[in-house]
Amino acid sequence: MSDSPTSDAPPRRRSDATKAAILEAARERFAADGYERATIRAIARDAGIDPSMVMRYYGNKEGLFAAASAFDLRLPDVGTLTEPGALPGRQVGAVLVEHFLDRWEADEVLTALLRVGVTNAAGAERMQAVFRDQLGPVAAALSPDPAQAPSRAALVASQILGMALARYVLRLPPAVEMTRQEIVDWLAPTVQRYLTAERP
Amino acid sequence: MSDSPTSDAPPRRRSDATKAAILEAARERFAADGYERATIRAIARDAGIDPSMVMRYYGNKEGLFAAASAFDLRLPDVGTLTEPGALPGRQVGAVLVEHFLDRWEADEVLTALLRVGVTNAAGAERMQAVFRDQLGPVAAALSPDPAQAPSRAALVASQILGMALARYVLRLPPAVEMTRQEIVDWLAPTVQRYLTAERP
DNA sequence: CACTCATGTCAACGACTGTAGGCCAACATT
DNA sequence: AATGTTGGCCTACAGTCGTTGACATGAGTG
Secondary structure, eight states: OOOOSSSSOOOOOTTHHHHHHHHHHHHHHHHHHHHHHSOHHHHHHHHTSOHHHHHHHHSSHHHHHHHHTOOOOOOOOHHHHHSTTOSTTOOHHHHHHHHHHHHHHHOSHHHHHHHHHTTOHHHHHHHHHHIIIIIHHHHHHHOSSGGGHHHHHHHHHHHHHHHHIIIIISOOHHHHHSOHHHHHHHHHHHHHHHHHOSOO | OOOOSSSSOOOOOTTHHHHHHHHHHHHHHHHHHHHHHSOHHHHHHHHTSOHHHHHHHHSSHHHHHHHHTOOOOOOOOHHHHHSTTOSTTOOHHHHHHHHHHHHHHHOSHHHHHHHHHTTOHHHHHHHHHHIIIIIHHHHHHHOSSGGGHHHHHHHHHHHHHHHHIIIIISOOHHHHHSOHHHHHHHHHHHHHHHHHOSOO
């Protein structure tokens, strides 16, 4: 080992900047065009390098997508949501809807994931995994009956994904024109009910 | 004019069967693969004819999609939904959710429309038009404030499209495993509220 | 019968795709 | 300075795509 600043952090390579540029361009293209129309050549052009570099660093197109779509929803900790006295005056539904809007508008990864997941098996699996592993625990902690947790998570996912689809992908004009606050006000009770209501 | 049974109905041509076979194969492929991966060659193979026939009858791939994705939601008449005493013991929300599930499972046109709309501009526009022109009037008739009708229609669309996305496209396991009745029971109050509630 | 036109097949073109491999320059290490 | 390694570009291949046009065949009509 020559230089390890802390523990076993990989050394900074000169190619890190290039790799990052490729990933950023890939996310933009996947988000804008979906899997098939986002060509390696176009991504390389955006990143200002040669297409063969993409192959060198990510193996093939699937590997590139896997690297570009790594994603953490960063949902608030379950404990934070359930401990008594948390969220003063706020409901879980509103917190979650706002958080999802934040995550959706922060970068283009979720849009890419959605656009790709619709026509690509790997993308669909990753979308499944994100909602199962990251939203699932929240539903499990809030659901009155633990056995219902997966269904409740799927219901929340359906409403969140549906709004994202309408607003960020299909761009239905009324969905685009609604203010952030209007969306939160309408969707929060829905999400709240899907997670916590005793019966439909 | 040689033969016009009623008014100006086009004469039955021998190629009608071929055209229909092409459209059916196109709908299947577009629904299963999306726009880019649904190739004219594959569609022609499914229909048992030569790819050039597709070009002859529909001009190009866009024309084929336009013909294959013509769609009528067949929503219940607005009058039927609003007249006093209609829907004995039923809520509008439940009727609409059931109707949407029916339409989604009846054929593959809506799935094709959704899969294509996510990556293809023409598909997105058609999806917009379907919900604007066919769901919009229902929202206008039910909304307390006519000015809110487009927003309310978009909210309903977001929940319906989201469930269709989760259940028929992404196939999130919990969404697939839910029974039809469970979905209706959970979504109906949401749709009902989006259409008729005074305030969020 | 001959003629016409709709229906269908076949072969090909040009463009674009993912991917592979060879070559070159800059750098780090000895 | 010599050497091995890393980062990068260029060219090329094999395959697929949408699309085109020439050609064959059949039915229908005079």
